[in-house]
Amino acid sequence: MSQNLQYTDNGNLRHFLSIDGLRKETLEQILTTAEKFTQFGQREIKKLPLLRGHTVVNLFFENSSRTRTTFEIAAKRLSADVINLNPSTSSTSKGETLLDTVNILEAMHTDLFVIRHAKSGVAELIAQHVPEHVHIINAGDGQHAHPTQAMLDMFTIRQYKGPFHELRVAIVGDILHSRVARSQIHALNRLGIHEIRVIAPNSLLPAQIERLGVHAYTDLQQGLDGVDVVMMLRLQKERMRHAYLPSEQEYFNLYGLTTESLAAAADDAIIMHPGPINRGLEISSVVADGPRSVILPQVTNGIAIRMAIMAMILGGDNNG
Amino acid sequence: MAETMNIHIRGGRVIDPQNHLDSIEDLFISQGEIVAIGKMPEGFSVDKTIDAENQVVCPGLVDLSVRMREPGLEYKATMKSECAAAAAGGITTCCCPPDTRPIIDNPAMANMLTHRGEEIGLTRVLPIGALTTELGGEMLSDLHALSQAGCIAFSNADMPITNTLVIRRAMEYASSFDLLIILHANDPWLTDDGCMHEGEISTRLGLAGIPEAAETAIVARDLALIEQTGVRAHFARITCARSVDLIVQARERGLKVTADVAIHHLHLTDFDVGSFNTLCHVMPPLRSERDKNHLREAVALGHIQAICSDHQPHEKDAKLAAFSESEPGISGLETLLPLGLKLVDEGIIDMNTLISSVSSEPAAVLGIDAGSLSVSSQADICIFDPAAEYLLDESTFLSKGRNTPFSHWPLKGRVSHTIHAGRLVYPVTQV
Numbered sequence: 001m002s003q004n005l006q007y008t009d010n011g012n013l014r015h016f017l018s019i020d021g022l023r024k025e026t027l028e029q030i031l032t033t034a035e036k037f038t039q040f041g042q043r044e045i046k047k048l049p050l051l052r053g054h055t056v057v058n059l060f061f062e063n064s065s066r067t068r069t070t071f072e073i074a075a076k077r078l079s080a081d082v083i084n085l086n087p088s089t090s091s092t093s094k095g096e097t098l099l100d101t102v103n104i105l106e107a108m109h110t111d112l113f114v115i116r117h118a119k120s121g122v123a124e125l126i127a128q129h130v131p132e133h134v135h136i137i138n139a140g141d142g143q144h145a146h147p148t149q150a151m152l153d154m155f156t157i158r159q160y161k162g163p164f165h166e167l168r169v170a171i172v173g174d175i176l177h178s179r180v181a182r183s184q185i186h187a188l189n190r191l192g193i194h195e196i197r198v199i200a201p202n203s204l205l206p207a208q209i210e211r212l213g214v215h216a217y218t219d220l221q222q223g224l225d226g227v228d229v230v231m232m233l234r235l236q237k238e239r240m241r242h243a244y245l246p247s248e249q250e251y252f253n254l255y256g257l258t259t260e261s262l263a264a265a266a267d268d269a270i271i272m273h274p275g276p277i278n279r280g281l282e283i284s285s286v287v288a289d290g291p292r293s294v295i296l297p298q299v300t301n302g303i304a305i306r307m308a309i310m311a312m313i314l315g316g317d318n319n320g
Numbered sequence: 321m322a323e324t325m326n327i328h329i330r331g332g333r334v335i336d337p338q339n340h341l342d343s344i345e346d347l348f349i350s351q352g353e354i355v356a357i358g359k360m361p362e363g364f365s366v367d368k369t370i371d372a373e374n375q376v377v378c379p380g381l382v383d384l385s386v387r388m389r390e391p392g393l394e395y396k397a398t399m400k401s402e403c404a405a406a407a408a409g410g411i412t413t414c415c416c417p418p419d420t421r422p423i424i425d426n427p428a429m430a431n432m433l434t435h436r437g438e439e440i441g442l443t444r445v446l447p448i449g450a451l452t453t454e455l456g457g458e459m460l461s462d463l464h465a466l467s468q469a470g471c472i473a474f475s476n477a478d479m480p481i482t483n484t485l486v487i488r489r490a491m492e493y494a495s496s497f498d499l500l501i502i503l504h505a506n507d508p509w510l511t512d513d514g515c516m517h518e519g520e521i522s523t524r525l526g527l528a529g530i531p532e533a534a535e536t537a538i539v540a541r542d543l544a545l546i547e548q549t550g551v552r553a554h555f556a557r558i559t560c561a562r563s564v565d566l567i568v569q570a571r572e573r574g575l576k577v578t579a580d581v582a583i584h585h586l587h588l589t590d591f592d593v594g595s596f597n598t599l600c601h602v603m604p605p606l607r608s609e610r611d612k613n614h615l616r617e618a619v620a621l622g623h624i625q626a627i628c629s630d631h632q633p634h635e636k637d638a639k640l641a642a643f644s645e646s647e648p649g650i651s652g653l654e655t656l657l658p659l660g661l662k663l664v665d666e667g668i669i670d671m672n673t674l675i676s677s678v679s680s681e682p683a684a685v686l687g688i689d690a691g692s693l694s695v696s697s698q699a700d701i702c703i704f705d706p707a708a709e710y711l712l713d714e715s716t717f718l719s720k721g722r723n724t725p726f727s728h729w730p731l732k733g734r735v736s737h738t739i740h741a742g743r744l745v746y747p748v749t750q751v
């Protein structure tokens with residue numbers, strides 16, 4: 001189970017695969033550590049020597065510019081050597097398995113792999129097969145988990161809204177296909193949130209989602225009523241082709257976040273989105289660019305959060 | 321190949337559900353047949369005595385679904401390795417689904433498999449013919465010719481027949497010659513790219529789920545067609561409680577339809593997938609706790625007649641992949657009986673029900689003369705020690721497939737001898 005895999009025998013963070021299975025103290029330590037790094041990002045010289053001599057490989061089997069870039073910046077700010085690989089366009093497809101690829105890179109003395117893959121469970125699979133001194137950070141696996149995104153979201157919520165136990169949060173959109181939503185739900189619950197609501201038509205809500213500790217709504221207005229945080233999800237346009245939804249227009253009318261629909265939320269509610277945004281599909285530009293939007297601060301916070309997680313994982317090696 | 325000998329099986333608890341026999345008896349075998357139970361026949365000269373004291377002597381097991389992987393996938397397993405595994409598991413009849421490469425959709429393939437089975441001589445190999453050519457779901461295979469060539473039944477294996485009219489015609493045609501059709505109830509659209517039961521665990525893991533309706537909708541549809549065509553039909557690998565209810569209702573209306581369940585569906589649920597355990601990736605998928613309990617009850621009540629291994633050996637790499645990309649299936653020949661005995665041990669079913677569900681009942685489904693200890697029937701016999709306790713160690717499997725989620729499970733009951741056609745095929749004593 002990921003719980004054991006993610007910690008070393010003496011309780012340090014070994015891999016970062018999924019929020020599910022992490023202790024509350026670990027999540028809090030990540031937030032506190034990231035806090036220090038945000039201040040640091042505003043300095044003129046933004047480098048710390050914490051990971052000097054360490055090699056970080058960004059292994060992105062699935063394309064992503066934003067997440068990969070923030071990981072790269074985070075590793076470089078900690079003075080690590082960073083290599084970016086996109087094996088979907090270089091090696092794998094011809095018989096070389098996932099584990100072959102990792103073994104080869106591991107033989108080049110990589111210390112940390114940041115892995116993104118289109119299939120659920122890949123980060124965990126790789127973590128099960130690397131030697132003890134090699135670490136894995138999950139940068140998104142299929143529809144399973146995107147734990148660094150969830151942590152930067154937690155950081156942003158804490159920054160703008162304060163203690164979790166008083167807050168109501170709504171997650172709106174394609175919950176079914178969202179690794180972000182799953183990780184957000186685990187993180188919010190672990191940090192003691194007052195209430196989580198997920199809002200979507202039933203065709204985009206996964207089976208027995210309530211078992212994860214959320215209340216499900218199919219009506220946007222009811223779901224947003226009084227919430228302090230609105231977390232929007234990106235809607236893939238291909239969902240229409242597979243009959244999850246009738247049309248973009250109908251989706252925007254029913255679930256799009258606009259000034260009008262936002263009126264149901266608390267007056268000081270903040271708006272979040274993991275990006276990239278489909279303007280006019282899940283959110284109107286007025287709201288996305290409005291005063292309550294914290295979408296850009298989320299991106300900035302992503303660097304500090306990823307620095308914190310890398311430092312905790314590889315820093316543990318130095319201490320041990 | 322081992323010699324046929326005059327064998328005296330001494331002092332075992334002889335259980336033969338078909339003949340309502342359950343008592344301590346001696347059993348005598350000669351010329352490949354059972355010649356007497358009880359007293360030694362006059363003039364019987366014993367070549368070999370098997371001491372079966374404190375052991376159970378029952379009919380050799382009849383397994384409704386065994387993938388031998390030959391021909392076509394010999395890197396996974398071969399008929400030689402899997403026949404030996406069957407013998408080690410007390411299984412003396414193996415039905416092989418048609419999805420070999422090439423597919424069993426022509427008499428030559430059916431003949432080849434049967435003959436290869438006879439040549440190996442460790443278990444009876446009965447091919448199941450492809451219902452449609454190349455399992456394509458469009459044109460019927462030469463069902464009559466295939467049946468003449470030894471195909472015991474017909475199925476489309478795990479490949480769907482999406483055109484309902486083709487299924488109707490297949491049933492009508494098969495019923496003309498009283499051929500048995502084996503149905504794998506799975507709606508390919510509802511299953512889509514699903515790889516596990518749709519529920520809390522699939523939601524947690526972000527894996528595409530297979531809803532219960534993928535099975536129940538097809539069971540309902542096929543029952544309607546069975547009723548209309550009168551075909552002899554059998555549902556393979558039922559996993560959902562509601563499918564059982566549909567089948568029970570149909571039987572109450574007088575339909576002679578039968579069903580089987582894979583042994584792993586009586587022990588595991590979607591929770592066992594845990595954190596992407598690919599050894600628990602099976603098709604049809606492991607269902608909920610409620611489904612598992614309902615299946616167990618259905619076996620106890622005889623609503624599901626047969627239990628099979630659904631044996632699917634794999635090489636190691638097949639399971640070393642992302643869950644959805646790993647190949648489904650469990651290597652099950654050598655755990656069918658011990659996992660069945662676990663159900664007996666837990667008080668879920670009694671010993672006689674277990675033995676009939678893996679011998680006489682599947683034989684009755686197929687309409688073959690097997691699964692009993694009747695005098696002058698072929699001597700296919702399994703002898704096992706019901707008290708032997710051990711932790712399952714898959715490295716001892718004779719099967720080339722070591723893919724089992726039951727590794728280290730505490731099991732009770734171990735096959736000590738298997739006799740097939742009067743020959744001792746397990747343990748193998750000679751070089």
